[in-house]
Amino acid sequence: MLVIAGPASTELGNRVASLLGVDVVDVFHKVFPDGETYVRIEGNVDGETVAIVQTLAPPQDTNLLQLLLLADAAKDLGARRVIAVVPYLAYARQDKRFLPGEAISINTVIKLIEAAGVDRLITVNIHELDILERFKIQAENLSAMKLLAQHFLEKGLKGAFALAPDQGALIHAKEADEVLGGGHGWIHKERDRITGEIRVSVEESFDVSGRDVLIIDDIISTGGTVAAAARIAREQGARRVYAACAHPLLVGNARQRISEAGCLEIVGTDCIPCPEAVVSVAPIIAEALKNEL
Amino acid sequence: MLVIAGPASTELGNRVASLLGVDVVDVFHKVFPDGETYVRIEGNVDGETVAIVQTLAPPQDTNLLQLLLLADAAKDLGARRVIAVVPYLAYARQDKRFLPGEAISINTVIKLIEAAGVDRLITVNIHELDILERFKIQAENLSAMKLLAQHFLEKGLKGAFALAPDQGALIHAKEADEVLGGGHGWIHKERDRITGEIRVSVEESFDVSGRDVLIIDDIISTGGTVAAAARIAREQGARRVYAACAHPLLVGNARQRISEAGCLEIVGTDCIPCPEAVVSVAPIIAEALKNEL
Numbered sequence: 001m002l003v004i005a006g007p008a009s010t011e012l013g014n015r016v017a018s019l020l021g022v023d024v025v026d027v028f029h030k031v032f033p034d035g036e037t038y039v040r041i042e043g044n045v046d047g048e049t050v051a052i053v054q055t056l057a058p059p060q061d062t063n064l065l066q067l068l069l070l071a072d073a074a075k076d077l078g079a080r081r082v083i084a085v086v087p088y089l090a091y092a093r094q095d096k097r098f099l100p101g102e103a104i105s106i107n108t109v110i111k112l113i114e115a116a117g118v119d120r121l122i123t124v125n126i127h128e129l130d131i132l133e134r135f136k137i138q139a140e141n142l143s144a145m146k147l148l149a150q151h152f153l154e155k156g157l158k159g160a161f162a163l164a165p166d167q168g169a170l171i172h173a174k175e176a177d178e179v180l181g182g183g184h185g186w187i188h189k190e191r192d193r194i195t196g197e198i199r200v201s202v203e204e205s206f207d208v209s210g211r212d213v214l215i216i217d218d219i220i221s222t223g224g225t226v227a228a229a230a231r232i233a234r235e236q237g238a239r240r241v242y243a244a245c246a247h248p249l250l251v252g253n254a255r256q257r258i259s260e261a262g263c264l265e266i267v268g269t270d271c272i273p274c275p276e277a278v279v280s281v282a283p284i285i286a287e288a289l290k291n292e293l
Numbered sequence: 294m295l296v297i298a299g300p301a302s303t304e305l306g307n308r309v310a311s312l313l314g315v316d317v318v319d320v321f322h323k324v325f326p327d328g329e330t331y332v333r334i335e336g337n338v339d340g341e342t343v344a345i346v347q348t349l350a351p352p353q354d355t356n357l358l359q360l361l362l363l364a365d366a367a368k369d370l371g372a373r374r375v376i377a378v379v380p381y382l383a384y385a386r387q388d389k390r391f392l393p394g395e396a397i398s399i400n401t402v403i404k405l406i407e408a409a410g411v412d413r414l415i416t417v418n419i420h421e422l423d424i425l426e427r428f429k430i431q432a433e434n435l436s437a438m439k440l441l442a443q444h445f446l447e448k449g450l451k452g453a454f455a456l457a458p459d460q461g462a463l464i465h466a467k468e469a470d471e472v473l474g475g476g477h478g479w480i481h482k483e484r485d486r487i488t489g490e491i492r493v494s495v496e497e498s499f500d501v502s503g504r505d506v507l508i509i510d511d512i513i514s515t516g517g518t519v520a521a522a523a524r525i526a527r528e529q530g531a532r533r534v535y536a537a538c539a540h541p542l543l544v545g546n547a548r549q550r551i552s553e554a555g556c557l558e559i560v561g562t563d564c565i566p567c568p569e570a571v572v573s574v575a576p577i578i579a580e581a582l583k584n585e586l
Contacts, residue, residue: 033544034514035351036384041394058328061354068405073396091329101334103366108409112361115408116401221327251326 001292002045006054006070008063009087012270013053015282016085020289025050029066037062039069046078049292053285056090057272058249064090064109068116075117083292084118085285087271088247092127093219098193110134122288124271124281125172125218125246142284144269145172145216148244149179151267151279152214157242158182160212165189165229169217176216176244187229198224209237219247220266223254227261234262242267248276294585295338299347299363301356302380305563306346308575309378313582318343322359330355332362339371342585346578349383350565351542357383357402361409368410376585377411378578380564381540385420386512391486403427415581417564417574418465418511418539435577437562438465438509441537442472444560444572445507450535451475453505458482458522462510469509469537480522491517502530512540513559516547520554527555535560541569 001022005013007029017024025043032038052074054067071082094105113121114137121139126132132139152160159182164173166189173184185206190199213233220226226243233241241263248268258266268276294315298306300322310317318336325331345367347360364375387398403424406414413431418438425432445453452475457466459482466477478499483492506526513519519536526534534556541561551559561569 034542035353035544036387036398037354038387038398039396040392041396043394059354060328061330061352061358065354065357069396069398069401072401072404073394076397076400077394094329094331099333101336101366101370103332103334103362104369105329105331105362107369108362108365111365111408112405115404249327251328 001049001051001289002043004041004045004050004052004070004074006052007039007066008057009053009055009273011273012055012087012280012282012285015280016051016053016285016289019282019286020293022293027070037065037069039066039073041070041073041077045074047080049081049083050074050079051083051085051289051292053085053087055087055271057088060090064112068112071113071116071118081119082117083120083122083289084113085122085289087124087269087281087285089123089126092131095128095131106131107134122285124269124284127218140288142281142288143172143175144246144271144279144281144284145175146179147279147281147284148216148246148267148269149176149214152242152244153179157212157214160214161185161206161208163187163208163213163215163229163233165215165217165225172216172218176214180214182211187232189225189228198228207236208233210239212240213238213242215241215243215263217245219249220245220254220258220268221249222251223257226263227257230258230261230263240264244268246281247272248274250274250276294342294344294582295336297334297338297343297345297363297367299345300332300359301350302346302348302566304566305348305380305573305575308573309344309346309578309582312575312579313586315586320363330358330362332359332366334363334366334370338367340373342374342376343367343372344376344378344582344585346378346380348380348564348566350381353383357405361405364406364409364411374412375410376413376415376582377406378415378582380417380562380574380578382416382419385424388421388424399424400427415578417562417577420511433581435574435581436465436468437539437564437572437574437577438468439472440572440574440577441509441539441560441562442469442507445535445537446472450505450507453507454478454499454501456480456501456506456508456522456526458508458510458518465509465511469507473507475504480525482518482521491521500529501526503532505533506531506535508534508536508556510538512542513538513547513551513561514542515544516550519556520550523551523554523556533557537561539574540565541567543567543569
């Protein structure tokens with residue numbers, strides 16, 4: 001097996017290859033003056049199984065096209081099998097028709113990935129697990145939650161309360177709880193699909209008074225959900241409040257919102273390269289790829 | 294038939310529908326704070342033949358994804374037949390492997406368009422005609438060259454010399470000549486694939502001394518090719534020099550380069566919405582769509 005380190009995940013691709021002890025095939029990429037994307041695979045992939053590591057962080061559309069160009073080119077250059085490792089699968093939040101006439105964007109993205117010749121997809125903390133069933137090819141989800149909790153355990157947060165900022169994140173809080181051992185709970189969140197406004201309330205009684213709290217979610221985008229959860233935790237008397245996620249998109253003033261809500265630190269993974277990406281998902285990706293060796 | 298006026302070609306879509314006397318289905322589109330594209334078809338397409346008019350002008354990748362989302366959504370919403378009208382087909386210049394390992398980008402784009410459920414593709418002045426043969430679906434090319442020449446005829450340029458700035462553009466100069474009636478010729482151009490440097494020379498003897506010259510090409514991107522042609526025409530004693538193209542990308546300082554080379558005006562079409570897009574390709578698109586009524 002060879003690892004193609006896509007332009008959006010060069011460091012992660014190199015880490016994965018290093019853990020597996022396989023060679024990395026570099027990608028030369030550029031943008032033409034008119035804005036067209038260009039990629040070139042700088043190594044021989046003929047007859048090989050190749051794992052293309054390319055996240056769909058912003059700019060999503062260009063990163064997606066790079067992934068599709070690389071997969072199609074690898075197959076065209078003779079690759080036997082192409083595995084797309086897409087740590088952050090963009091467009092997964094548009095997974096149903098919320099309003100009449102809407103594109104179900106993730107369904108289209110799935111078709112495009114398949115059309116580009118990908119044989120197997122690996123992603124990390126996909127927004128909804130049932131999306132995996134829409135792939136015709138083999139598709140699997142890995143979770144970074146234990147890696148994130150481990151990071152906080154090493155920082156001395158043993159026994160911290162794992163708080164899901166909404167019901168969808170409960171699965172993540174449970175996983176973090178298995179590592180931190182301080183219990184878990186969730187907050188009720190309602191988002192108005194038209195205005196985008198979020199209403200938050202404590203759905204289940206939980207006592208975080210005087211305790212450390214780790215808010216845990218798959219994605220932090222504008223930060224509204226996490227900031228609201230941090231505020232509630234602080235109101236309920238939490239001692240130190242932290243936030244962790246697999247995909248720290250952190251758009252606009254998300255960092256400021258979360259900080260102002262009383263959260264001491266945001267920790268993410270290299271699914272989204274950014275200053276907060278201090279936990280690497282390379283170990284779980286390498287593990288998932290072992291059966292290709 | 295209904296026309297879906299894509300976000301990148303709203304005006305052109307409306308013009309085409311008006312010429313055909315069919316209804317336009319509007320598209321609501323937005324970009325989420327994190328950069329994801331969103332589209333919604335605001336009308337009933339169930340059981341209909343729909344022509345989606347969406348050019349791939351910059352930003353190419355987002356406009357391509359919008360096209361793919363719209364086509365897939367239209368089919369998912371029950372459209373019987375989807376025709377993609379893509380006035381400017383981006384990535385057509387990367388139509389072969391110039392260096393080892395390169396993605397042949399247009400081949401991937403073709404696969405994506407087909408995977409999104411498009412049944413027929415219509416484009417305008419595709420960079421290489423043989424690309425059409427790579428489509429499994431019905432694919433056809435229209436030419437805007439006579440419309441452009443007609444524009445200059447109406448401006449009083451009857452008898453102007455139609456000048457192709459390279460051999461590939463000779464086909465366009467011939468078409469313009471059929472309207473202007475002043476003869477045609479071409480200039481030898483060599484582009485260094487590594488440095489991008491262009492070397493230009495007069496390949497065939499032609500006499501433009503004291504005559505009006507219309508430089509005509511499919512695309513004007515950075516303007517280097519057209520500027521070089523304008524300079525040669527001026528050196529050979531041309532009276533007035535104009536430039537026309539289907540796709541006025543005009544990136545960077547293209548306008549300035551062309552102007553400084555002695556070209557009085559650049560005229561393009563609404564394949565690429567911009568100030569130079571004074572000629573509309575709506576009539577030839579409407580004509581091509583008539584057999585769908």
